[in-house]
Amino acid sequence: MMTSTPTALTTLQNKRVLLGLCGGIAAYKAAELCRLLVGAGAEVQVVMTKGAQEFITPLTMQALSGQPVHTELLDPAAEAAMGHIQLARWADLILVAPASANFMARLAHGEASDLLTAVCLARRSPLALAPAMNQAMWSNATTMANLGLLESAGVLMFGPASGAQACGDVGPGRLLEPSELLQLCAMQFATGALAGKKVVITAGPTREAIDPVRYLSNHSSGKMGYAVAAAAIEAGAEVVLISGPTGLPVPDRCQLVPVTSALDMLAACESHPADIFIAVAAVADYRVARPAAAKIKKSAEELTLNLVRNPDILATIAGSKPRPFCVGFAAETEHLADYAKEKLRSKKLDMIFANDAIATFGNDAASITAYWPGGETTFEPQSKAQLARRMIALISQRSSTTDA
Numbered sequence: 001m002m003t004s005t006p007t008a009l010t011t012l013q014n015k016r017v018l019l020g021l022c023g024g025i026a027a028y029k030a031a032e033l034c035r036l037l038v039g040a041g042a043e044v045q046v047v048m049t050k051g052a053q054e055f056i057t058p059l060t061m062q063a064l065s066g067q068p069v070h071t072e073l074l075d076p077a078a079e080a081a082m083g084h085i086q087l088a089r090w091a092d093l094i095l096v097a098p099a100s101a102n103f104m105a106r107l108a109h110g111e112a113s114d115l116l117t118a119v120c121l122a123r124r125s126p127l128a129l130a131p132a133m134n135q136a137m138w139s140n141a142t143t144m145a146n147l148g149l150l151e152s153a154g155v156l157m158f159g160p161a162s163g164a165q166a167c168g169d170v171g172p173g174r175l176l177e178p179s180e181l182l183q184l185c186a187m188q189f190a191t192g193a194l195a196g197k198k199v200v201i202t203a204g205p206t207r208e209a210i211d212p213v214r215y216l217s218n219h220s221s222g223k224m225g226y227a228v229a230a231a232a233i234e235a236g237a238e239v240v241l242i243s244g245p246t247g248l249p250v251p252d253r254c255q256l257v258p259v260t261s262a263l264d265m266l267a268a269c270e271s272h273p274a275d276i277f278i279a280v281a282a283v284a285d286y287r288v289a290r291p292a293a294a295k296i297k298k299s300a301e302e303l304t305l306n307l308v309r310n311p312d313i314l315a316t317i318a319g320s321k322p323r324p325f326c327v328g329f330a331a332e333t334e335h336l337a338d339y340a341k342e343k344l345r346s347k348k349l350d351m352i353f354a355n356d357a358i359a360t361f362g363n364d365a366a367s368i369t370a371y372w373p374g375g376e377t378t379f380e381p382q383s384k385a386q387l388a389r390r391m392i393a394l395i396s397q398r399s400s401t402t403d404a
């Protein structure tokens with residue numbers, strides 16, 4: 001199933017956007033922007049400076065975002081639940097719209113005198129500013145110097161536009177229209193790093209039948225595999241998601257191949273050749289040799305099951321010809337690094353991601369360490385969606401190096 005051109009309605013689905021508002025007449029446009037972001041499927045949290053609250057009320061933004069609005073840096077109640085560090089970690093993207101000249105100056109020089117600047121300085125996610133100010137203020141040499149400092153630090157600039165301003169001047173400094181800002185936000189999640197690549201991803205648990213109503217399985221929720229699939233789609237790949245039973249919503253623009261057992265999953269993987277194969281699924285190591293044809297009745301005090309080993313799906317694909325770039329996952333409860341490195345070597349993988357099985361299964365957040373021949377890197381705890389984007393970026397980088 002080929003991917004289509006990304007749109008806000010697909011790339012912003014389930015993304016976390018922190019929307020910051022500074023003081024200025026253009027703050028009224030933030031209400032429409034918030035509405036559009038939520039309508040595109042994004043989860044929006046709003047942070048407002050004191051100046052912003054003079055132009056538009058927190059109640060308005062709360063009604064549009066569906067979330068409490070954050071205004072104070074030193075708020076004990078907020079710090080107990082969602083302080084500036086938690087807000088910074090929560091966001092997939094921070095957008096300050098409108099961004100005033102004063103805010104740009106303070107941020108450029110590392111000030112954290114209010115909640116919004118503190119969140120921006122503590123961020124792990126991309127930061128974009130949508131400037132809005134008088135044309136003379138925008139063109140001022142000091143503002144241009146601050147702009148240079150911010151851009152050199154990797155801050156994105158959305159605009160400004162040029163035209164008639166509220167003060168009567170004409171020139172650069174207008175806030176971009178909400179629809180334009182929406183599309184620019186969407187573009188941040190469509191990297192194109194895997195454009196033209198076919199990626200096959202396995203996810204979820206497998207179920208191995210004992211009888212028609214019972215099975216052997218594990219605690220895998222499938223959340224990590226589905227997040228990786230969504231991140232690969234954002235990166236422009238054609239994605240086939242081969243999934244055991246999960247009940248999770250299927251990411252847009254991918255082909256879902258539902259399976260049940262390990263043998264089903266292997267057959268599906270062999271039927272879908274790929275450029276990159278990412279084995280996230282928690283595949284059962286063993287299956288019942290002869291599942292009962294009818295429900296086993298509770299009679300004897302003990303029941304013995306004869307188990308046989310399932311095929312190693314990842315090793316099979318890694319040994320195929322032509323061979324895709326193969327990425328494995330190691331969910332362990334002890335000796336994590338040792339087991340991961342051994343799997344990397346014995347299965348002849350290009351990369352493996354290792355994490356703690358108990359801390360990961362079923363949770364929405366995780367930390368993970370990547371290993372490849374001659375290198376490794378660790379990603380700090382974050383949401384699985386954020387983690388998946390960083391993993392896909394690394395896979396893209398490593399697979400390009402291998403291709404070269």
